[in-house]
Amino acid sequence: MARYVVDVMPKPEILDPQGKAVLGSLPRLGFAGVSDVRQGKRFEIELDGEPSDALLEEVRAMAEKLLSNPVIEDFEVHAQDVEA
Template identity: 80%
Template sequence: MPRFVVDVMPKPEILDPQGKAVLGALPRLGFEGVTEVRQGKRFELEVEGESSEALLEQVRAMAETLLSNPVIEDFEVHAQSDEAAE
């Protein structure tokens, strides 16, 4: 069964309070040198059928209509190989 990964991130011009909170906490935990943190979402979908360009387009449509808010978020869709899933 094909597996697809959808990575969703806030657009660069959108404030990211969760990323800012992580950025502020890292030095307090002893981690230095990080200059920016952006927090996003990752979805892994297993879809019935054979992996194809049509199936990839269907997952892109899912990402655009449900998994992301296109007004404030960007997304990328990738087909995940069997080796990467293990």
């Protein structure tokens, strides 16, 4: 089994109201020194077969076509070890 992780984040120039809300709440909860928060999403995808460059490219295509909005979001894809 192959497991891949897709991390999707708003592009730096895009306003992130959820991140700003979290940033505003942290000091009220006693957490000081946080200068910025960006909120994104994470997908864990398991595929049949062994990890390969071909599967990595397939997951990148999934991220580009469905899991992210390339106009306002960036994404990163990486393989993750599968624990037995």
